[in-house]
Structures are given as C-alpha cells and as structure tokens.
Amino acid sequence: MQAATSGSAVAQVAAHLHTPATLAHLLAHSVARAPDRTALVFGGRETSYRELGLRVAALARELRQRVPRGGIVAAPLANSPECVVTAFAAFAAGVRYAPLNPFYGRSELATLFRARAPDLIVHNRDSAAAARALAEDTGGAALLELDATAPFEDDGGDAAGAILSVCPDLSPDEPALLIFTGGTTGLSKAVEHSHAGMVFSVRAHCTGWELRYDVERILDVAPLFHIWGLGFAMLAPLYLASTLILLPRYQPEQVLQQLQRQRATVFAGGPAPIYAGLLASPEFASTDLGHLTLALTGGSPCPQPLREAWMQKVGTPLLEGWGMSEGAPLVYNWRSRPQRPSSVGHPAPGIELRLVDVVDPSRPVPVGEPGEVCVRGPQVMRGYRLQENPAETGLDADGWLHSGDVGYLDADGYLYLVDRMKEMILVGGYNVYPRQVEDHIRQYPDVADVAVVGIPDPYLGENPYAFVVARRGGSVDVDALLAWCQETLVKYKRPVGIQVLDELPRTGANKLDKRRLREILKATTSG
Known part of the structure; x- marks a missing residue:
C-alpha cells in the first residue's frame, strides 16, 4: 500500500498521559493515587479504589492458582461489580479475560468455544444457569461464583502492591483480552488484545476527548462484554483515577435520573437510539444536565437531526466515533475539532488509515473516492484466536486490518462511512x-x-x-x-x-x- 490517502501524519497520544506497563499497573496506579476515592458506583453502592484493589488482588490470587499462565477465564456477566473485579483479576493474574453475553442462548454460548474450552468460568448469582450450561457444553470447565459486594476484611496492607504481586513478571506484550465477534464466514471469532494494546487504546480515548485525571464521572449503560463498554467505559475512568457510574441496563428514565443525581461529566452513551430515547422521555425536560461536558455515540449511524437536537437541548456536543472489536478507537470526532455532518471524524492517535480499491486492495484510492477502510496501529488486535484454522489471523502481511467497511476521505481528512463489503x-x-x-x-x-x-x-x-x-x-x-x-x-x-x-x-x-x-x-x- 502507498502513503495514507489523507496525507496527514499519525496523531500522537497526549504527552501528559502516563503509560502503565499493563492493565494491572493501570488499576494499581489509581489505587495508590486515590485509595479513598469512589472508583465504582452501582445500584446505590459505592466502592472505593482501595476496596476494589483488595477485591481484585484476592480473586487474582485464586485465578493464579486455578488457571495456567495465558489460560482463559470466561465470564458470562451482565453489567455488575463482578464484571469489573473479574476483568482486572484476570489481567493481574496473567490470564486471558473472555467476557461473554450472558443473555445468549445455550447453543450460542457453546459455539464460541468450539475450538478450545475455557479453563475457568466466573459468574455471579444472576448468570449461574448460563455458566453451568456452558461448563456442561464445553467439557466440564470449572466454575467459580463471585459476589463482589459481600463483606470482606481489610488487612490494612498495600492494596496497589497486592495487585502487582500476583504476577510480578507480567509483560506488556502478553495477551490480556479475548473478546468475541463475528467473522467474514459468519462464525464468531475470538479477538485477542495485549496489555500494551489495551493501555494504548485507553490513552488514545483520553487524548482526543481531552478527559481529565481525578474529576471525571463517567456514566455507562453499554455492556461490559462489548469492546466499547470494556475498552472505554470501564477502563477510562479507572485509568484516570476517576469514577465509573455503572448501570445494569438501558432504561431512559433511570439514565436521566442517574446523570443528574451522580453529576456525571461524561455519558459513554452508545448507538443513536439511546439518545433518541432520552430526548423522547417525559423526564428529559426536567433533568439537570448542566454538569455534562461530553456525550459519545457510535455503533450505528447518528442522524444529523439527532445531533442537532441534542446540542440544542443539552448544550453538549454529541461526538460520534468508529471502532470494532478488532481495534478501538480507530476514528472519532475529536473534542477540539469541528464536526462535519455524517462524518465519523479523524483517525485516533496511533492509527494509520488507508483506503484501497474494493476489487484490487493493492491500489489506494484518492481523496473523495470510496474504498475499503484499512487501519494499522498499536490498538489493533494481535489476531484471531481459538480458530479451527489458526492461519486465519485477520491481518495482512504488513499488519493492516481490512475492515470490510467502505468509506471516503474528504480533503481535510474527515472519514465518511458509506457501505459495507460484508453481509454483516x-x-x-x-x-x-x-x-x-x-x-x-x-x-x-x-x-x-x-x-x-x-x-x-x-x-x-x-x-x-x-x-x-x-x-x-x-x-x-x-x-x-x-x-x-x-x-x-x-x-x-x-x-x-x-x-x-x-x-x-x-x-x-x-x-x-x-x-x-x-x-x-x-x-x-x-x-
């Protein structure tokens, strides 16, 4: 491939953002920085950074004993404290965290592990039935039930150090995450990301949207088994030593109530229907959203009238982005740059963006001409895993991810998505x-x-x-x-x-x- 069609240099991550070696170091840094600050709000219960760190360390020690290095911990969990604790415990234990949609049917869950069974399935009371069925259908994987709100004893020790002591030789290049998506064959694939890739991803999110240490209060309804919910909504506030306000599901009135009550500064949002539902709610007009500085959307087209209505009624821009399980963020509307109708914005930090002919991928297309969007960067996956055909990595020989999405660039480097090559x-x-x-x-x-x-x-x-x-x-x-x-x-x-x-x-x-x-x-x- 030739030089990037936009002709622009690759954007850099903001210099003031620290670089934790791994996702375990990400959490440990915030635990040490603000141990008494609220890390997580869920169902009216607040969890401090110290408590979160101790719970993560305790579970990580158990995982270290029960799962081999690089093994798979599957977690069929809806949004809950158990999601957050299990994810970081897996990261700290040097095993791969595989979040699963607990609302899948039995056969849907089982087919995810057709090539290799998980080593352990962590669940809570609500997902016990799904976990048992998955264990039965994958050869009897071990089960572990977790209650991340049960009473526990604080021994007064070093919570941050406890996280890092579980696997002291953990490397940035080790695999951290297996997140499932669909492939071009229509069969689900496990996308693997490293610690370094996920750390870069959250720093890239914080750069373009100018998120702040210590003060952000990020409200999330996106599922934590989805790349957006996990990669941004969970990781960003905990990276920034800020607060994650986690809701179990999307209900417009509850979202509005919590945005006001928790004085959220960022709404992680999601697809356009979330915002349409909020605007249509009878509670919207009486909700105080004056503290909200940023609202984010993606996953489906965001109609321009919806953007304009949100801006008019809230006074906060609705910023759209584009990513996928194989890599995020890829392209987004930067906070400090003007938006253009129907555009998903500019490349995120670290991302090289090229558009190629849909018939002849060796031929780059010029500005204004539609082509397949290809990306390369630190936050792009390591490849597909658990494959019946291990040679199918999803990346070409030069490390480019061919997205299957068709778009075009304008003269100023804004990307517009217009179609998809896949049947998806x-x-x-x-x-x-x-x-x-x-x-x-x-x-x-x-x-x-x-x-x-x-x-x-x-x-x-x-x-x-x-x-x-x-x-x-x-x-x-x-x-x-x-x-x-x-x-x-x-x-x-x-x-x-x-x-x-x-x-x-x-x-x-x-x-x-x-x-x-x-x-x-x-x-x-x-x-």
Missing part, C-alpha cells in the same frame, strides 16, 4: 451475521429454507429481516415463528419481520441471490 448486519453496535440467524431459524419445524438480510432502521442502522420457505405440503405461521425467535434469540438477532416465499431467488450459478431479496424487501415494505 449492524444492529445498534452489534454485529449480526445472517448465517447465524439463518442456521437458527432452520431449526424451526415448519421451515425448509431461509435467508436473512438487513432492513434499514433510522437509529439502529439495520435490523434482521427473514425470508422463509415452508416445508413441502406445509405452511409457516409467521406470528408463531416471530414469537419463537423472540424466545430463543438474543434481542438484536431477532428478525423484525418475516416473509414467506415459494422459493428463494438464486443466480445462474445456483447461489442465493440476496440482491434480489433486498429488491423484494424494498418493494414490499416501502411506503
């Missing part, structure tokens, strides 16, 4: 691969064949939409099938509509013709 459906920040939903619907007794495409949604970006063919001599009750999907699929994978066809359209080569399906969908749902 992006639903409010979650990657949904049609094959996964199709394989699931094929289990329904009345369905002979199925194809899933994306239907546009003004705030979520897209939703899955299914076309099915009934078994010969039978019929498909669409309402019953939709209800079954509601019960058996995680929310963002559920089709929002289903059409029954006599047969699925195919090309001359007898391949499924999804272009024709999209034409049918447009014709039958427009107006």
